[in-house]
Amino acid sequence: MNSSLNENEILKRFLKRPxxxxxxxxxxxxxxxxxxxxxxxxxxxxxMPMELFARVIQDYVEMGGGALTLSSVVGxxxxxxxxxxxxxxxxxxxxxGMVNIFTNLIAxxxxxxxxxxxxxxxxxxxxxxxxxxxxxxxxxxxVDQFERVISSLERLFRLRDTxxxxxxxxxxxxxxxxxxxxxxxxxxxxxxxxxxxxxxxxYSDWGGMIPAQPRNTPVIRSSSEQDKTKVCTMPLLTTVVxxxxxxxxxxxxxxxxxxxxxxxxDEKLGSIVAGRRRRLYLESFAxxxxxxxxxxxxxxxxxxxxxxxxxxEGTHPIWPDLGSDRCLTSPFVxxx
Numbered sequence: 478m479n480s481s482l483n484e485n486e487i488l489k490r491f492l493k494r495p496x497x498x499x500x501x502x503x504x505x506x507x508x509x510x511x512x513x514x515x516x517x518x519x520x521x522x523x524x525m526p527m528e529l530f531a532r533v534i535q536d537y538v539e540m541g542g543g544a545l546t547l548s549s550v551v552g553x554x555x556x557x558x559x560x561x562x563x564x565x566x567x568x569x570x571x572x573x574g575m576v577n578i579f580t581n582l583i584a585x586x587x588x589x590x591x592x593x594x595x596x597x598x599x600x601x602x603x604x605x606x607x608x609x610x611x612x613x614x615x616x617x618x619x620v621d622q623f624e625r626v627i628s629s630l631e632r633l634f635r636l637r638d639t640x641x642x643x644x645x646x647x648x649x650x651x652x653x654x655x656x657x658x659x660x661x662x663x664x665x666x667x668x669x670x671x672x673x674x675x676x677x678x679x680y681s682d683w684g685g686m687i688p689a690q691p692r693n694t695p696v697i698r699s700s701s702e703q704d705k706t707k708v709c710t711m712p713l714l715t716t717v718v719x720x721x722x723x724x725x726x727x728x729x730x731x732x733x734x735x736x737x738x739x740x741x742x743d744e745k746l747g748s749i750v751a752g753r754r755r756r757l758y759l760e761s762f763a764x765x766x767x768x769x770x771x772x773x774x775x776x777x778x779x780x781x782x783x784x785x786x787x788x789x790e791g792t793h794p795i796w797p798d799l800g801s802d803r804c805l806t807s808p809f810v811x812x813x
Contacts, residue, residue, distance in 0.1 A: 488708060491785070492756050494540050494747065495716040499728035500533055501525065501549030502557045504720050507583045509619040510606075511690055512651065512680040514732040515551040524556070525720040529741065530563050533718050534570060536746035542572025547600075548579040549717055550732045555584035561592055564599040577602040579649075583622050585629035590636060597633070597640040605630065606649045609659040609676060616691045617651050627662050634666055650676035653692040683730060684773035699773040707779035708762045709771070716750050724749045726758050730776045736768070 503524040506515050537543070545567060548554045555578075557563070567573050578600055585593065607630070608614030611623040637643055648667055659676075679695040680687060690696055717728030722741040725731050738758070739749030749755070761767050771777070 488713070488759060491713050492751070492759065494750055495543075495714055497544040497546070497715045498533075498537055498746075499546040499549050499715060499717040500530065501552060501718065501720045502530065502547050502554050502560060502563060504549065504552040505556050506551060506553050506581075507556060507620070508553075508581050508622070510651070511617050511619060512687065513551060514683040514686050514730075517683075517686050518551055518732050520719075520733055521721075523720045524559070527559050527562060529722055530559075531566060532741060533746060534566060534573070536741070538570050538572045539745075540747045540750075542570065542574065544574045544577070546577040546579070546728070548577070549719065549728060550730065552720075553580050553584060554578050555580050555582070555587070561588075561595055561599075564596065568599055575601045577604065579604045579606065581606045581618070581622075582626050582629040582633070583620070585633060586625065593633065593636050594640050597637055597644055598642040600644050603633075603644055603646045604649055605646065606651060607663065609650065609652050609657050609663065611660075613653055613657055613691075617653070623660075627660065630666055631662065652676035652678045653690070654678050654694040655692040681730075681775040683732070684770060684775070697775045699775050703777065705767060705771065705777055705779075706762055706765065708759050710778040710780045711776070712755075713759060713780055713785075716746075716755075718746070726755065727770075730774050731770070735770055 503522075504518065504520060505522045505524065506513075509516050537545070547560070547563065547567075554560055564576070567576060576599065580603065582605055588596065607626060608617055608623065611621075614623040614626075615621050633646075637646075648663070657676075679697055680690055681697050682699055685699050687696055711729040712726045715728045717725040717731070718741070719725055719734045719737075721734075723734055723737045724739045724741065724746065725734055726736040726738055736758070738754040739752065741749075758768075761771075
């Protein structure tokens, strides 16, 4: 295959199917972060039933499988009491590749040690959102759960040593623009992970929804002047299934499931993602006919033709960037 594939040729390949899906096992969260649009979500709060989850997995396997994230735009997957059963089902299908979760760890103490060890063995990458100390954590996460999270983090790493299969882990540091002190316990855990500390101190406005942040922390505002003629990487490579069964275009910023392309009550996942609505949406970047959500979005990531061509050819699998909040994971499936 020619590595000089142009953007149109690459787009045609990815129109067939995404390389990764995100399943919203729940849209319920136990924090109310100032930097997250969860506080503005108007959807009914729910947990995906096991029957629906099994259907999503079966559809994905029939499509060829690939990478999977069991966390969506908002919500914390550890709240789902059936998470372990869902992961066991996922791992019974060899077509499913890398499995990721995003969590604040607040609910980890609801799971006993044996269950946590099983979770560790079934999940490939844990992305853990945390603040640097109790005071700033309370300001940003708007719950007083810092000590609970630290205890869970220490427990998680202790149990990881006993797990037969040890996952990758990364801390997603959430901080403020003003000088701050990092709790020494986080520093010790971070050092054990052999990762350099990284703290986010500027936040997206989620299309104009997020107000000012504490302590003069910058908010990245939407700009109508931003050039968005290249297709965005996230909807191109990732499709989201919301907990009620609707299928969405964007697993990155669509907290209220506004950009839907179908419903699993009406058709199968493969038909939805290969259908007209997704195609028209992906083409809307080049056609300059973007919907208002995407025009206002500050999470926009223009597609990189070289990396995408490598995926098409099977020569450039993208493993998680452990320094980034956004990750695309291998193994990928053939687009032929």
